[in-house]
Amino acid sequence: MTSQLATSFSAELPAWLRSELDELAAVPRVTLDDRMALVNYLADRNWREGNGGPFAAIVVDHTTGEIVSLGVNVVLSSSLSSMHAEVTALTLAQVAVGNWDLGADPDRELELVVNWRPCVMCYGATMWSGVKHLVVAGDGPELETLSGFDEGPMREDWAQQFEDRGISVAQDIGRDAALAVFRAYGEAETLVYNARGTSGA
Amino acid sequence: MTSQLATSFSAELPAWLRSELDELAAVPRVTLDDRMALVNYLADRNWREGNGGPFAAIVVDHTTGEIVSLGVNVVLSSSLSSMHAEVTALTLAQVAVGNWDLGADPDRELELVVNWRPCVMCYGATMWSGVKHLVVAGDGPELETLSGFDEGPMREDWAQQFEDRGISVAQDIGRDAALAVFRAYGEAETLVYNARGTSGA
Numbered sequence: 001m002t003s004q005l006a007t008s009f010s011a012e013l014p015a016w017l018r019s020e021l022d023e024l025a026a027v028p029r030v031t032l033d034d035r036m037a038l039v040n041y042l043a044d045r046n047w048r049e050g051n052g053g054p055f056a057a058i059v060v061d062h063t064t065g066e067i068v069s070l071g072v073n074v075v076l077s078s079s080l081s082s083m084h085a086e087v088t089a090l091t092l093a094q095v096a097v098g099n100w101d102l103g104a105d106p107d108r109e110l111e112l113v114v115n116w117r118p119c120v121m122c123y124g125a126t127m128w129s130g131v132k133h134l135v136v137a138g139d140g141p142e143l144e145t146l147s148g149f150d151e152g153p154m155r156e157d158w159a160q161q162f163e164d165r166g167i168s169v170a171q172d173i174g175r176d177a178a179l180a181v182f183r184a185y186g187e188a189e190t191l192v193y194n195a196r197g198t199s200g201a
Numbered sequence: 202m203t204s205q206l207a208t209s210f211s212a213e214l215p216a217w218l219r220s221e222l223d224e225l226a227a228v229p230r231v232t233l234d235d236r237m238a239l240v241n242y243l244a245d246r247n248w249r250e251g252n253g254g255p256f257a258a259i260v261v262d263h264t265t266g267e268i269v270s271l272g273v274n275v276v277l278s279s280s281l282s283s284m285h286a287e288v289t290a291l292t293l294a295q296v297a298v299g300n301w302d303l304g305a306d307p308d309r310e311l312e313l314v315v316n317w318r319p320c321v322m323c324y325g326a327t328m329w330s331g332v333k334h335l336v337v338a339g340d341g342p343e344l345e346t347l348s349g350f351d352e353g354p355m356r357e358d359w360a361q362q363f364e365d366r367g368i369s370v371a372q373d374i375g376r377d378a379a380l381a382v383f384r385a386y387g388e389a390e391t392l393v394y395n396a397r398g399t400s401g402a
Binding site for chain 2: 004005006007008009010011012013018021025067068069070075076078079080081082087090091092093094095096098099100101102119120121122123124125127128129130150152153154155157158161165
């Protein structure tokens with residue numbers, strides 16, 4: 001008898017992003033604003049292309065801005081609920097460096113840049129990834145209000161918990177542009193894939 | 202020029218588990234104790250085989266106990282920090298049913314069974330997966346004390362937050378056997394892959 005159970009899985013970036021990857025990664029993103037501008041572009045493009053929610057994340061060299069990975073939310077295109085933008089970007093960065101620990105090289109601190117405070121799942125995924133820096137566009141309730149997503153139960157001291165583990169947090173980078181993406185998404189009445197309130201951003 | 206960036210990733214169950222899969226999944230696990238006994242067996246086997254931490258999870262049909270997926274922590278063998286047992290089991294279940302939403306079939310409620318309260322990442326992954334039931338061996342600080350893992354910042358009302366989203370929680374199933382696994386792991390002084398305190402269970 002052959003097994004009915006799955007033994008492996010995979011996920012990939014959508015075709016539109018694969019085709020733009022070289023161009024988008026060609027130049028370092030030197031400032032935090034540069035980095036978030038790319039993330040906001042990817043997030044807006046992603047939901048319009050139908051791959052998943054309006055979320056993107058990138059991993060960069062904290063010092064130089066060299067791009068290590070680009071990720072978007074591919075929950076819909078992969079049919080896997082854990083494939084949020086942060087998990088996708090962090091995992092692709094680990095493939096690129098060949099190590100589950102993105103903090104393994106003390107001479108090259110890596111940074112995750114994402115277009116809002118991570119949901120509770122991605123909060124943990126970031127914490128365990130080895131990145132030393134997190135940059136977010138904002139952290140308020142606006143995301144849930146505008147987009148309809150459930151971000152899950154977070155603690156008030158979420159940022160301090162990162163700092164306590166040696167991970168710096170920079171907030172309110174490219175905030176207005178991020179909110180514009182969520183607003184456009186919410187107004188388009190696209191499928192929010194948590195119709196029963198059980199899927200995060 | 203060809204892209205230097207990764208565009209896809211994959212993960213698979215370790216060879217020892219693939220070879221036992223048919224036998225382990227052949228019969229339904231009718232009681233919660235039966236289900237957790239399998240999880241505790243897989244968790245203990247997993248760290249001894251060197252694939253990752255002492256953690257396993259399964260997805261079953263809540264009513265019949267039919268096995269939908271088996272997962273173990275494959276952080277070390279996959280070189281991907283997000284591949285905790287819960288993420289692996291939930292993702293393989295989604296591959297099996299062909300849907301990111303394990304709650305899509307109202308006539309077949311699915312259940313995640315795992316050998317301790319999930320870390321903060323897997324807490325969110327469970328919440329977004331569509332499972333309707335969670336069964337854990339325990340939820341206290343014993344896991345961190347015995348094994349050395351960081352489980353991340355959880356809220357006191359973590360179980361109520363599941364219930365609020367329509368996910369039932371059953372606790373203290375197979376607790377003593379789970380603790381024995383963590384104790385054996387801790388005493389073996391195996392690599393705990395969060396030497397800097399940045400990797401969860």
